[in-house]
Amino acid sequence: MNRMSILFLTALAPMAWGTTYLVTTELLPAGHPLLAGLLRSLPAGLIAIAATRTLPRGTWWFKAATLGALNIGAFFPLLFLAAEHLPGGVAAAVAGVQPLIILGLGAMVLRERIRPLTAAAAVAGAGGVALVVLGPAAQLDALGILAALGGVTATAMGMILTKRWGRPEGVGPVAYAGWQLTAGGLLLLPLTLLFEGLPASLDLGAVLGYVWLGTVGGLLAYTLWFRGIQQLPVIAPGLLALLSPVVATVLGTVVAGETFAPLQAIGMAVVLVALIAGQFAAARSRGVGAAVPAPELALTARS
Secondary structure: OOHHHHHHHHHHHHHHHOOHHHHHHHHOOOOOHHHHHHHHHHHHHHHHHHHHOOOOOOOHHHHHHHHHHHHHHOHHHHHHHHHHHOOHHHHHHHHOOHHHHHHHHHHHHHOOOOOHHHHHHHHHHHHHHHHHHOOOOOOOOHHHHHHHHHHHHHHHHHHHHHHHHOOOOOOOHHHHHHHHHHHHHHHHHHHHHHHOOOOOOOOHHHHHHHHHHHHHHHHHHHHHHHHHHHHOOOHHHHHHOOHHHHHHHHHHHHOOOOOOOHHHHHHHHHHHHHHHHHHHHHHHOHHHHOOOOOOOOOOOOOO
């Protein structure tokens, strides 16, 4: 599979995650964000494990638990805590700094060289996201900012370790995603029962929303995402993650009737330019990123 195909398939993951805000606000019961995270991860993870009949072995029990905790189990609670203390636009703008965090961690852990064009693309991407999602009435809250930064740092560390550890020989991308979704879901299960409980009832819209989050936004998206991390320089998917708030803003405008200002259009243009420039720079450093082993990268089939 060529690089453009890998990039396209990996980009589908953050684009799918960009639908989460609309699905949550329009279909899901209010006051149960942790339940949404739980149902997005645990059922899909168990289905993937049952379908592939593949369990971790040896040190991969620890590695899968660590990756699941970082990518899912820690990220969702911090994400929802940030959402409670910050407007959605501010939280998304904070998430826009993730490529910068990935650049730093990639240099320290993976020894990936920081190219000036890549760094400039990461900075421009963060600024573009801020233009897309921030409004003049945006308010800041210290706890919310810390939670948002903690969430994106957790997923950035998860991406770095996913790249460093690769995937064990003989394990496909679906099983690999299933391990992490299950581990993250098991971490969310007691938190959900302790702090939220279950809604009194669910209508058809809520059921369809949870199914969407668990299938397209869960298993499918993470399968494509983890696979892309292993095949690309780590900054490449890091920049692709900027598509999530852009998609959320477009859907909010088209479906929910939210206003779309000229400044947001400028922000989207900046994000797209940053994505293209960043991918170009990442392609030049592919030889460095490819040093991390991933035994089944030749498979053509990664929420």
